[in-house]
Amino acid sequence: MLSNEQLLRYSSNLLMKEIGEAGQQRLLKSHVLIIGLGGLGCPASQYLASSGVGKITLVDHDTVSLSNLQRQTLYSSDDIGLSKARQADHSLSRLNPDVRITALEEKAYEENLDALVEQAGLVLDCTDNRETRYLINQSCYRLNTPLISAAARGFNGQLIALNPEHSHGCYQCLYPDDVNEPLNCSNAGIAAPVVGIMGSSQTLQAINYFTGHKLAWGYLHTFNGLSQNWQQLYLPRAASCPVCGGQNAHSS
Amino acid sequence: MRIQVNDKHFEVTEKTNLSQLLSAQDIDTSAVALALNGQIIHREQWQQTELKDNDSITLVQAVAGG
Ligand SMILES: [Zn+2]
Numbered sequence: 001m002l003s004n005e006q007l008l009r010y011s012s013n014l015l016m017k018e019i020g021e022a023g024q025q026r027l028l029k030s031h032v033l034i035i036g037l038g039g040l041g042c043p044a045s046q047y048l049a050s051s052g053v054g055k056i057t058l059v060d061h062d063t064v065s066l067s068n069l070q071r072q073t074l075y076s077s078d079d080i081g082l083s084k085a086r087q088a089d090h091s092l093s094r095l096n097p098d099v100r101i102t103a104l105e106e107k108a109y110e111e112n113l114d115a116l117v118e119q120a121g122l123v124l125d126c127t128d129n130r131e132t133r134y135l136i137n138q139s140c141y142r143l144n145t146p147l148i149s150a151a152a153r154g155f156n157g158q159l160i161a162l163n164p165e166h167s168h169g170c171y172q173c174l175y176p177d178d179v180n181e182p183l184n185c186s187n188a189g190i191a192a193p194v195v196g197i198m199g200s201s202q203t204l205q206a207i208n209y210f211t212g213h214k215l216a217w218g219y220l221h222t223f224n225g226l227s228q229n230w231q232q233l234y235l236p237r238a239a240s241c242p243v244c245g246g247q248n249a250h251s252s
Numbered sequence: 253m254r255i256q257v258n259d260k261h262f263e264v265t266e267k268t269n270l271s272q273l274l275s276a277q278d279i280d281t282s283a284v285a286l287a288l289n290g291q292i293i294h295r296e297q298w299q300q301t302e303l304k305d306n307d308s309i310t311l312v313q314a315v316a317g318g
Contacts, residue, residue, distance in 0.1 A: 036318055038318050039317075039318055040318035041318070126318050127316075128316065128317050128318045130316040133316060150318065151315040151316050151317055152317055152318060153315045153316075153317040156313070156315055157315070158312070158315050169292070173294065174285055175283065175285065175314045176295070177282065177283055177314075188317070190317060195318065199318075220285070220292065220312070222312055231310065232290070233285070233287040233290055233291065233292050233310060233312070234290060234291045235285075236291065236292065236294075238294045238296075240296065
């Protein structure tokens, strides 16, 4: 049962047949792991918390710097030098005290990822580097946990929802080359609203998932912020993929 | 035959597979995903994928920032 305060707080969700009271109850019972609290993780976590996703685990080892404030909407000028995980926790807890937040000031790496992924019903990859993206993908496939991965650079954004129980490919299939991206946010720049759109899209998919709507699993969505065009490209599984192919493959 | 690569069109006269087209057009394929008519084609299949008239190729640069 929703309290009177919750009926008001979530009234805009409750008015829609796509969410309604049943959907809101499911959101309140859900647990999302967000890895990375930069330009993607800020809007993703804000909309998850404001929508009433009951449990959110935040992971980021970084501190707030002045150049982050162009796009990282959870932080203010007073937060420079402070832990992103801790500041995000404060900010989101003030936004919605219904939500139980666990904030971890640590880097996601091989040794801690499985334990974090195991507790969550869904993982949002909001990181800023490929090494961690590969590790998150591996962990989600090992533990059969759905993953919504997004990235942005310049005016371009990408998003893909991966479900290890489906037969599409995984992040490793998408970018198998173990080469480092020549450009990243610090040397190529990034348009703040573009990364905001991508982070918000991750949360939109998360809400759709928890409230029982069908996701386009295995489709890479690319967004061009200049033309404002979205494109959908289907990602099949690579037979040789060490993460989702061969004997690790699910057949459904 | 006419082949589209992102927003450019190419006129190709001979039988061509994906690998041949990419090297003939001098297209840098490091850290990109490639889709043919909306479906991503893994690198190991580029050689054996013959192109047809009106095929549309999308090259997507790997992006990892956030
Ligand atoms: Zn794979």
